[in-house]
Amino acid sequence: MMAPRLLGGDAAHEVLAGFERGEQLRKVLGTPEPNAQDCLDALAQGDGVRRTLDYQELQLIARARQLGEGWHRIGVALGYAEGSAAKLGKARYDRLREQFPGFTEPTMEGSSR
Incomplete structure (x- = not known):
């Protein structure tokens, strides 16, 4: 299975801006x-x-873990509440791994992992 193309920066903003440009173009062209x-x-x-x-998201979570980040902080970054962030962050990662079974963890040069 081919990996999807990654969106840069704020992906949601890119998508919404694309819709807005399309609407502006539609008006100009009549x-x-x-x-x-x-x-x-x-x-x-x-x-x-x-x-x-x-x-x-899967790539970012995997890289954060590889860099030593804990599940709690990852869960909070994903928008989960403080009390359940670690559990829900890990569950999200597990669901994403199931969605992309061919995913391989990113490698870092000089990493012993």
Whole structure:
């Protein structure tokens, strides 16, 4: 299975900015409002975006762990509450590993891991 292309920086911002540019271009060109099929076509692309973000998240979690970060801080960074951050962060990682079974941990030069 081929790994999805990674989005740079703030991926959600990139996606929303793309939608905004498309709407601005539509107005400049005087093209009609999107119809139901246009909306469905855009929704169909959501799975690919979601999958790309999930893969990027998996890579970031794996790298943070490799750099010695604990599950609690990773969980908090993922938005989980302090009391359950470690457990939910690890569970999220496990689900992502299941979603991408061919994923291999990133390697760091000079790492003994």
